[in-house]
Amino acid sequence: MHIVVCIKQVPDSAQIRVHPVTNTIMRQGVPAIINPYDLFALEEALRLKDKFGGTITVITMGPPQAEAALRKALSFGADDAILVTDRAFAGADTLATSCALASVIRQIQNNMPVDMVFTGKQTIDGDTAQVGPGVAKRLGLQLLSYVSRIAAVDVEQREIVVQRRAEGGVQVLKTALPCLVTMLEGTNEMRFATMPNMFRAARHPLKVWDKDAAGIEDMTKIGLKGSPTVVSKVFAPTPKSARAEIIAVESGEPKDMAVTLLAKMFTRFPQIEKQLTQQA
């Protein structure tokens, strides 16, 4: 079985700060990590490989530094890695990103047929959950989004049964390979990297593809040019018409603050008092 896993390197959002004066994002010194959601996709792919054997190719589109994310994925047990990097891809929105990734997967397929593609549910920076469905559509793969469990795979029959998170329940879906799975969070736990894999990862000759190697023919479909959506402005949220009324009491005692708050709140929002007394 040949599985392609799409991963993205993202800045660790927990450590991002916004410059208080210029309102710009301060990325300096923020460590880059593999998008946490993609680890669930990678681990699930590794489990399939444990069961059925085969090859896992991880791919990422990003700046040259994204190499670190690929080496990390190799240390977990992926077999091969492709870094897709070219200035022409810069500024891509989800449509242009899915176009580039689909083209890369087509090139991979020319060497070795692909049975499954895995992506994370979403990234923590783009946060759109659209790239997976986009890649599936472009490659004509059956889309299995928000998968919480891979229940069964029949390699001979080329069939797969999965549980998919729906609104208010779980759909059990059966489909045929090849397919694309976007994996839900919390579905598995990433294994530890083994020593041999760590050594292999450090030495592995990474493939670096530019737009030509990625098979891009139409330059108007990738990067900023291929992105229908345009950021028209970035701004700080405005304070509401009025700032919070600060509850101040002379004593400075928490108890007095609490009493004052309740009095003011129940006067201005009788519906809250009503709600509470009805419950009581």
Next chain:
Amino acid sequence: MSETAPARKGKRKFELDPRLAGYKGVWVFIEHERGRVHPVSWELLGEGRKLADMLGVALSGVVLGEPGATTRNFCEEAFYHGADRCYLIEDDILKDYRNEPFTKGMTDLVNAHQPEILLLGATTQGRDLAGSVATTLQTGLTADCTGLTIDPDNRSLAATRPTFGGSLLCTIVTLNYRPQMATVRPRVMAMPARDESRRGAIVEHPLNMVEANIITKVLEYIPDAMQDKPQLPFADIIVSGGRGMKKPENFQLIWDLAQVLGAEVGASRPVVQAGWADLERQVGQSGKTVRPKLYIAAGISGAIQHRVGMEASDCIVAINNDPNAPIFDFATFGIVGNAMHILPALTETFRQQLATTKIAS
């Protein structure tokens, strides 16, 4: 959206490609599962009504489902919630949601009737469908928006969502592509009033697919056991804690207050990531959007990704020891102080207050 795309400053004079000028009207996908419409669809009709009125065009619902009274009734409900028209495809194939037939139905309708705006809920179903439809139509899609309006200069949809990192919002437009697509999360937009006197027209379409050619089959649907899941989005009172609670043990103070108030417990993302609270309880951009009557936030700074998930609350009480915390910019009442002292005092005061009202009544 693109986080790497440079922000383009200023108003650009913009002429829509004449080929696209024929795209008219605002559409809302009416999402349903197991015979129930997802409330986000009605919320979107409320918002879609405003956009359609700004543009002076019609508002339509899109209903895809199995033939029968239930599906027809979804159209009637769409009219009650503000739609002028419903595009309807009835086919047994559409009994359960599946990507392939729904994508075909939706793209066929768009190609035939050419709406300028198409809105969907940012649910597992809406996001699954939106990604496939936007890719098939080769148009722009802005995910998880928190605000929608029309740019008066060029009639384009200006979709606002929080952006990467800390405290910023960005507005995204789709210029020379139609339709302009956006997904919006449940509870972000207000529920419009339901008016049973409203009527509308149904425009029917065939699906033109045969079941034998559809590869993916639904074997089963397992409904969630609802009892033990927190129902944050519909709670009337929520007490939330953030990283300022310092230690998991201190989070008990949040639970104590919630218990006295009969409230649900919420949390900011760092707290969820640290494992002090379940993912189900995360409020914000990548958690739940809530609209309670009362939202109490303790030790939460008020970053934009948290704010968009709770700012529609009727009354927000913020407890924070930093008088400059951004949450005071939009909270209703603020207490500057140590949450570890304020929370127990609040719990006690509410307890006494409620005991007195009970005796009085």
